[in-house]
Amino acid sequence: MIPKYMEVYSSIKDKIVDQEYAINTMLPTGEELASVYNCSVLTVKKALDKLVSEGFIVRKRGLGTFVKRSEGNKADISSLKNIHTAKREIVRDMKSIVLKFEIEKCSEELAEQLNIEPGDFIYNIERVRLIEDEPRILEYTWMPINVIKGLQAKHVQESIYYYITKELHLTIQSAHVAVHAVRPNEIEKQYFHMDDNDFVAEVIQTAYLDSSEIFEYSIARSIPKYFEFETTIIQELY
Amino acid sequence: MIPKYMEVYSSIKDKIVDQEYAINTMLPTGEELASVYNCSVLTVKKALDKLVSEGFIVRKRGLGTFVKRSEGNKADISSLKNIHTAKREIVRDMKSIVLKFEIEKCSEELAEQLNIEPGDFIYNIERVRLIEDEPRILEYTWMPINVIKGLQAKHVQESIYYYITKELHLTIQSAHVAVHAVRPNEIEKQYFHMDDNDFVAEVIQTAYLDSSEIFEYSIARSIPKYFEFETTIIQELY
DNA sequence: GAGTGGTCTAGACCACATC
DNA sequence: ATGTGGTCTAGACCACTCT
Numbered sequence: 337m338i339p340k341y342m343e344v345y346s347s348i349k350d351k352i353v354d355q356e357y358a359i360n361t362m363l364p365t366g367e368e369l370a371s372v373y374n375c376s377v378l379t380v381k382k383a384l385d386k387l388v389s390e391g392f393i394v395r396k397r398g399l400g401t402f403v404k405r406s407e408g409n410k411a412d413i414s415s416l417k418n419i420h421t422a423k424r425e426i427v428r429d430m431k432s433i434v435l436k437f438e439i440e441k442c443s444e445e446l447a448e449q450l451n452i453e454p455g456d457f458i459y460n461i462e463r464v465r466l467i468e469d470e471p472r473i474l475e476y477t478w479m480p481i482n483v484i485k486g487l488q489a490k491h492v493q494e495s496i497y498y499y500i501t502k503e504l505h506l507t508i509q510s511a512h513v514a515v516h517a518v519r520p521n522e523i524e525k526q527y528f529h530m531d532d533n534d535f536v537a538e539v540i541q542t543a544y545l546d547s548s549e550i551f552e553y554s555i556a557r558s559i560p561k562y563f564e565f566e567t568t569i570i571q572e573l574y
Numbered sequence: 575m576i577p578k579y580m581e582v583y584s585s586i587k588d589k590i591v592d593q594e595y596a597i598n599t600m601l602p603t604g605e606e607l608a609s610v611y612n613c614s615v616l617t618v619k620k621a622l623d624k625l626v627s628e629g630f631i632v633r634k635r636g637l638g639t640f641v642k643r644s645e646g647n648k649a650d651i652s653s654l655k656n657i658h659t660a661k662r663e664i665v666r667d668m669k670s671i672v673l674k675f676e677i678e679k680c681s682e683e684l685a686e687q688l689n690i691e692p693g694d695f696i697y698n699i700e701r702v703r704l705i706e707d708e709p710r711i712l713e714y715t716w717m718p719i720n721v722i723k724g725l726q727a728k729h730v731q732e733s734i735y736y737y738i739t740k741e742l743h744l745t746i747q748s749a750h751v752a753v754h755a756v757r758p759n760e761i762e763k764q765y766f767h768m769d770d771n772d773f774v775a776e777v778i779q780t781a782y783l784d785s786s787e788i789f790e791y792s793i794a795r796s797i798p799k800y801f802e803f804e805t806t807i808i809q810e811l812y
Numbered sequence: 813g814a815g816t817g818g819t820c821t822a823g824a825c826c827a828c829a830t831c
Numbered sequence: 832a833t834g835t836g837g838t839c840t841a842g843a844c845c846a847c848t849c850t
Contacts, residue, residue, distance in 0.1 A: 337845085337846075339818080340819075341819080341820090365835065365836085367835095375820075375821085376820065376822070377836090379819085379820065391748055394784050394786065395835095395836060396784075396828085396829085396835085396836075397837065398828035398830075398835050398836070399829060399830085399834095399836085400834090400836080401835090404786040451597070451598070510629055510807060511806070512629060512643070512804070512805075512806045512807075513805055513806075514804045515803040516798065516801060516803075517774070517775045518798065533771040535755055536755070537753075537754070546632075547634075548640055560754065560755040563754060563755065564753070565752065566752045567750075567751055567805050567807075568748060568751075569748060569749045569751065575826080575827075577837080577838060578838075579838080579839085603817085604816080605816090613840085614841070614842095615817090615840095615841095617838080617840085619817080619818080620839095633817060634816085634817075634847085634848085635816065635818065635848075636817070636849075637815095637816065637847085637848060637849085638815090638817080639816090639817080
């Protein structure tokens with residue numbers, strides 16, 4: 337069942353993308369759109385709010401609703417799972433070397449990060465991520481086995497993300513990320529051919545399922561030259 | 575005039591941050607909260623939607639509303655103007671040294687970034703940002719003078735952000751940021767007491783007004799030890 | 813069946829911008 | 832004065848989860 341406001345949203349978005357509503361022109365008023373779509377003004381507002389949050393339109397009290405841009409979004413969550421740590425164009429060719437894939441008892445510190453009990457079993461995974469056959473990312477991943485059941489070596493070798501979404505049919509809800517710059521550790525020095533004068537970009541990620549369980553805590557260290565983290569921040573309305 | 579849903583939002587957020595509503599516990603139902611705050615359930619929903627979008631809570635139909643995390647983000651737009659490059663607690667004491675404040679003709683590359691014509695006049699600003707009287711951020715800012723009119727030395731010394739929002743009464747709508755790690759340049763080496771073996775964190779920001787004009791392109795270089803960039807990515811429902 | 817959140821309505825009133 | 836969007840209400844109905 338698709339909500340009515342989503343239908344209104346999609347219809348108006350299509351018209352903006354097709355430039356039927358041109359940039360800098362004013363959209364019909366809320367009441368007019370409500371009449372066209374046979375719904376209440378509040379339902380129209382909900383649809384337009386979504387377009388505002390995506391940066392397509394601007395609403396001004398006393399003036400009207402105006403088209404701001406007509407191009408699709410490029411910052412969506414489909415680029416999750418540390419893929420945002422690599423430049424986008426070359427992600428297709430990513431391969432992995434699995435350095436570690438073990439089940440361990442969870443330490444106290446990690447239990448706090450994963451929101452589980454100390455001693456609960458977890459996967460401990462270390463992978464080198466290769467892009468164009470060159471080591472570019474070192475990834476340390478911890479996941480509770482009670483949340484991600486039945487993970488096997490082949491999934492770790494290929495794509496854990498694919499296993500979670502397509503085979504376990506779990507839904508990723510959100511991710512909290514923190515970005516830093518730090519010195520490489522011994523493993524990174526080896527794979528990245530670095531020494532103590534070099535540095536790496538670090539992304540620490542906590543990822544949630546829609547059940548609000550944390551399914552992953554990970555640290556990804558990248559070669560700075562290839563590292564880029566991009567995001568768009570939209571001003572809260574009110 | 576502050577909307578009621580913002581008051582409800584702030585009140586509930588405070589209780590989450592203060593852990594009065596603890597992580598993993600269920601919040602009162604929408605009706606209960608509506609009763610407490612003497613408002614309608616829809617107003618409560620609006621407040622809770624905002625908390626969902628910030629990753630504090632998760633709402634599950636048929637189950638209830640649950641606290642997911644209790645720490646604030648450092649990348650919300652209220653802390654815009656590169657302040658997110660510094661840890662939040664110490665931002666209050668920020669001072670500036672203005673190294674450069676000039677009006678120039680815009681180069682071709684910069685014209686592309688600012689979406690203006692080459693040769694248009696721009697402000698070219700360089701500032702050292704001090705926190706606890708220590709140089710921690712070097713900030714290079716370019717702004718079109720046709721967008722930000724009448725900028726004076728005192729504004730650059732104090733807060734450009736304040737001048738734009740409070741004196742010009744312009745509204746910042748969004749910002750696109752990219753984070754990197756790079757080697758310091760000569761100025762940064764000098765102010766940060768660094769050499770060629772050190773590195774800095776870099777935030778490149780393009781900021782938009784609600785008129786959809788770009789008012790700023792800036793590069794901020796920070797000492798890694800104090801640098802942290804945090805954000806939460808939320809999966810869209812539809 | 814009972815309890816929860818999600819959607820939707822019609823109408824009222826307020827805040828803001830323009831004429 | 833008029834027209835615009837923003838907020839808020841009370842109530843209805845639907846979808847989902849658990850017992």
